[in-house]
Amino acid sequence: MPAPETPSSQGPGASGVIAAAPAAGRAAAEPERSRPASRRRARRGAGWAWRGAGWAWAAAFAAAAVVLFVCYLRLSRTQPVVSDGASNALQAWDMLHGNWLLRGWTVSDVSFYTTELPEYVAVGRCAA
Numbered sequence: 652m653p654a655p656e657t658p659s660s661q662g663p664g665a666s667g668v669i670a671a672a673p674a675a676g677r678a679a680a681e682p683e684r685s686r687p688a689s690r691r692r693a694r695r696g697a698g699w700a701w702r703g704a705g706w707a708w709a710a711a712f713a714a715a716a717v718v719l720f721v722c723y724l725r726l727s728r729t730q731p732v733v734s735d736g737a738s739n740a741l742q743a744w745d746m747l748h749g750n751w752l753l754r755g756w757t758v759s760d761v762s763f764y765t766t767e768l769p770e771y772v773a774v775g776r777c778a779a
Contacts, residue, residue, distance in 0.1 A: 739763055743771030 742753055746768060753764070 739767055740771060743768050743775055747772050747775045 738759075742756060742758075742763075745753065745756070758764070
């Protein structure tokens, strides 16, 4: 005849008592209390670590933006300032004031009539 099982022979933490399952509404309302206190603290601390990482990403992004701005500014100072785009701006201004076909203008062989001039007209309308 086999020996009856004792709580110690059923494995670690096993007892001969069967615990009743909590009601469904009660388990959903109190999820934090079913965990040990050490896990609750670790979980709450993880949120702060995540927020700190978010601030680190934002600071790194801002620093990268400042560095890129300085690099692009230095790069733009390597070219002289010329009036190549001035005729396009004047043509757009004339189109904005009613001369849609640019009568009286001598345009270059590269036409910006369908690409840049409508954008300049829109910017001039919004800015003015």
